[in-house]
Amino acid sequence: MNPSIDLEAATAAFFASGGQIIVLDGFQYVPFRQRKHPDPKPKRVKPAPPAKEHPQQTRAKARTAQVSELAKTMTCAEVAELLGETKTALWGVAARGGFKFFSPPKPPEAMKMKAEPTQEDRDLADKIIALRDTGKSRWGVTLELGIGNWRFARILAAFDIDFPLKRKRG
Incomplete structure (x- = not known):
């Protein structure tokens, strides 16, 4: 059978039984809701450092003070020999303590005599x-x-x- 004839017959039967055409609204754009981010967590307060120093820190500060006094008038090798420490350890102490070892002035280089051309x-x-x-x-x-x-x-x-x-x- 013909589909258009069947559709006409179904439409007529619908209206005959008391059916009504309802027109629906079309699509309307609804924007997204605005995001709400959670409030940041409060930062943890660090506990205050302990008032007393550890004995190792006290010894390290005393050693740094001693080495810095010696470094004013002695080279690193001389201080290492005197204290029985390695030069590498003393350079580390100097770097952390912010001082440098004494550097004796270098003697001037001898002037080279130019040889007479042959x-x-x-x-x-x-x-x-x-x-x-x-x-x-x-x-x-x-x-x-x-x-x-x-x-x-x-x-x-x-x-x-x-x-x-x-x-x-x-």
């Missing part, structure tokens, strides 16, 4: 100047003379030769 170095210096004027690079000069870069730099410094790192072209 005749071989003078000959190499003349060859280096000649090769520089012909336009050779630093690398090319060291290859041609058969010397290392360190000796080449030493001769340049000893004879105050100006040999630029890059050639100026133009």
Whole structure:
């Protein structure tokens, strides 16, 4: 049978039995309720530290005071030898106590006497100047003379030769 004819017949039977059409309201948006977070818990109050010190703390403070007095005039090695402690332990005491050990002034370094350049170095210096004027690079000069870069730099410094790192072209 035809579905539309069946629907018409069912609608007619519904109205004949006293049925009425009720129009329902459509969808309406309802926003979410606002969240309510619980109140934070009150923080626990820490108990006050004990009034008396532990005997180890008292000894540690006395040791720190003793080491800091010695550190004003002695090096760490001298204090370690005197007290029979290790240097590592004393450095830890100094770091926690906020002090440093005495550091004696270092003696000035002896001035090195420059050796007089040899005749071989003078000959190499003349060859280096000649090769520089012909336009050779630093690398090319060291290859041609058969010397290392360190000796080449030493001769340049000893004879105050100006040999630029890059050639100026133009």
